[in-house]
Amino acid sequence: MTTFAFPSPSALSRRTMVGVAALAAVVCLWSSFALSTRALETTGMSMGDAAIMRFGVPAIALAPWIPRTLRHLRGEHASVIALVLLAGLPHFLLFAWGAHLTSAALTGLLVPGTVPLFVTVLLFLAFRSPIPRRRLIALGAIVAGVAVSATLTGGPAGEGGIAVLMAAGLVWAAYTIGLSRTRLDPLGVIALVSLTSLIAALVLAAAGALPSQLFSGTVDVPAWGAYALVQGVGTGMLSTACYVVAVKNLGSSITAAAGALSPVLTAVVAVPLLDEPLTVGLAVALVLIVSGVVAFALTPAGAARPPAADRRR
Structure with missing residues (x-):
């Protein structure tokens, strides 16, 4: 008697499923990052x-992985390491500064929303690869959304905050490209970024360049505990690990594009949580940017990616 077995999912299907699941987690965790960063002032x-x-x-938490990660750095190019390290303190300070100057919804919209634009521009400048027309149209929608947010949603510091958030998006785009070229595994990336950023933050705080209650002896233990859970565990470990997995399985362009869907969740949650209004200008910017990243993600990326030989190198 002949038995039949159902075929197992292909390697490509498994990679896609893993990448999509990782992206869903990234969307939720990025939203919590934007909300908790905007609410930083209320925690003291x-x-x-x-x-x-x-x-x-x-x-x-990842201290045991640090020696192994440092050994693996010997095979990395210095430029790739520099790009990966941008995800640490440089991006965090720009993100937090922009959040202070604007709103949670706008923070959650502009940073991930402009990453696909900057990734495409950086890849074009580096590899001179042609950009498909549909992606140009999608990127045009993103640019229009940014312009709307700059003109219709700001307060007295709105334009400055938007500029800072766009700088944060550029930094994250550079990190995304470096992430796609590094040989480090997800834990190695998190360990390297966290260690160097912690050292830099402690040095700046001790020197007085960054204000800190830690060195003044006025630590609010409950606030620090809650922030450690949301930012340290959620953003610092889980979101970074999921983002690395998504990039490895789906590619940098698609991951950067789909990750921009987190503003929808951020804008909705910010209304009851932070009492932020969903204005007409923000709604228009949200529609333009989100529709742009969806169209971007649905466009085949083959023509926009660097040649295979360059990717391997």
């Missing part, structure tokens, strides 16, 4: 305290 914590907690928790 300073930016230096937040940075120490954000990177200190994963650095301590």
